[in-house]
Amino acid sequence: AQSVTQLDSHVSVSExxxxxLRCNYxxxxxxxxxxxxxxxxxxxxxLLKYTSAATLVKGINGFEAEFKKSETSxxxxxxxxxxxxxxxxxxxVRGYSSASKIIFGSGTxxxxxx
Amino acid sequence: xxxxxxxxxxxxxxxxxxxxxxxxxxxxxxTMYWYKQDSKKFLKIMFSYNNKELIINETVPNRFSxxxxxxxxxxxxxxxxxxxxxxxxxxxxxxxxxQGNGYTFGSGTxxxxx
Numbered sequence: 001a002q003s004v005t006q007l008d009s010h011v012s013v014s015e016x017x018x019x020x021l022r023c024n025y026x027x028x029x030x031x032x033x034x035x036x037x038x039x040x041x042x043x044x045x046x047l048l049k050y051t052s053a054a055t056l057v058k059g060i061n062g063f064e065a066e067f068k069k070s071e072t073s074x075x076x077x078x079x080x081x082x083x084x085x086x087x088x089x090x091x092x093v094r095g096y097s098s099a100s101k102i103i104f105g106s107g108t109x110x111x112x113x114x
Numbered sequence: 115x116x117x118x119x120x121x122x123x124x125x126x127x128x129x130x131x132x133x134x135x136x137x138x139x140x141x142x143x144x145t146m147y148w149y150k151q152d153s154k155k156f157l158k159i160m161f162s163y164n165n166k167e168l169i170i171n172e173t174v175p176n177r178f179s180x181x182x183x184x185x186x187x188x189x190x191x192x193x194x195x196x197x198x199x200x201x202x203x204x205x206x207x208x209x210x211x212x213q214g215n216g217y218t219f220g221s222g223t224x225x226x227x228x
Contacts (some may be wrong), residue, residue, distance in 0.1 A: 011224055034216055037217075038155075041222075042216075042220055042221060042222075043118075043202065043204060043213070043219040043220050043221040044157075044206075044219040045219070046216040046217065048215050088155055090157065102147075102217075104149075104156070104157035104158070106154070106155070106156055107156070107157075112135040
């Protein structure tokens with residue numbers, strides 16, 4: 001079985017400062033991990049994914065995430081926040097088998113202060 | 115050229131009614147999904163079809179019945195609507211149901227039952 005925990009329900013940063021959104025996962029086998037972004041009243045957009053290749057994954061809009069097996073973490077970072085980054089972010093885990101369910105984290109709302 | 119399109123975008127209806135939400139993808143993907151997002155932004159998978167065959171059927175009331183006439187379409191029919199069915203329903207697709215593939219989401223259908 002797998003699960004995912006997003007440690008912060010809300011993160012607020014100033015424009016131009018770094019962003020860190022935390023995600024911890026639990027999985028019996030090597031999981032696939034994803035980050036999605038949802039802007040207000042919009043659908044979900046894939047930011048990046050980890051599928052057992054490089055542990056540092058680069059995504060769209062300057063975001064990246066690092067898979068750390070020893071810490072069971074997959075935190076999302078960005079060096080410099082932009083106002084357009086304000087949105088809801090979801091960490092997602094999927095297990096090993098093809099029938100594994102996709103589990104969404106509870107989401108982290110990112111606010112950007114001018 | 116919308117990749118995953120859902121209709122309607124908004125749906126307001128009375129308790130006890132029957133309603134359908136339609137979803138179509140033009141990406142040539144084999145697998146389609148329905149997710150429910152509640153008022154706290156929590157996303158939960160409901161159903162998944164791979165090439166018209168049901169592969170994931172979560173514990174949802176049998177008032178919810180998915181139908182996939184072909185691999186490009188996955189519709190959701192809901193009978194005897196209840197207040198608790200109010201949510202945003204997202205359709206998604208992926209290339210196949212293998213572990214590493216991310217999803218492309220529709221923009222959601224906001225269902226309000228009054």
